[in-house]
Amino acid sequence: MYIHLGGEKIIRTSQVVAIFDISIESSSKLSRQFVAHARKNRDVETIGEEDPKSIVVTEERVYYSPISTSTLKKRAHYLVDL
Template identity: 80%
Template sequence: MYIHLGGEKLIRSSQLIAIFDISIEQSSKLSKQFVQHAQSNREVETIGEEDPKSIVITEKKVYYSPISTTTLKKRAHYIDN
């Protein structure tokens, strides 16, 4: 199954590792370092033109999504059921 992250971006639900609110970058030094490391390896993708609301971590990439964590988690939970 797939999860829609916004725009035209879909990921396989089996690749999903975590979904975080965008505010975690400001509140957690470790999270900020993780994203900076992913950016230096060109493993970060921003979806769409809107301001990101969530960070989605998969096996291969980190995505900045314009969709809220609540909505993304509902989509992921819906697939699991």
């Protein structure tokens, strides 16, 4: 199954490791370091031109999504329940 992250980006649900609210970036030193490391390796992708609302971590990339964390989680759980 797949999950739509916004814009034209769709990924396999099996690749999703975690979905975080964007606020974790400012409240956690560890998450800032994680994202900085991903940026250094060019493994970060910002989806669309809207302000990001969530961070989606997959096995290979980190995505900044304009879709809220709660909406993404609902989409992921809906697909898992099928």
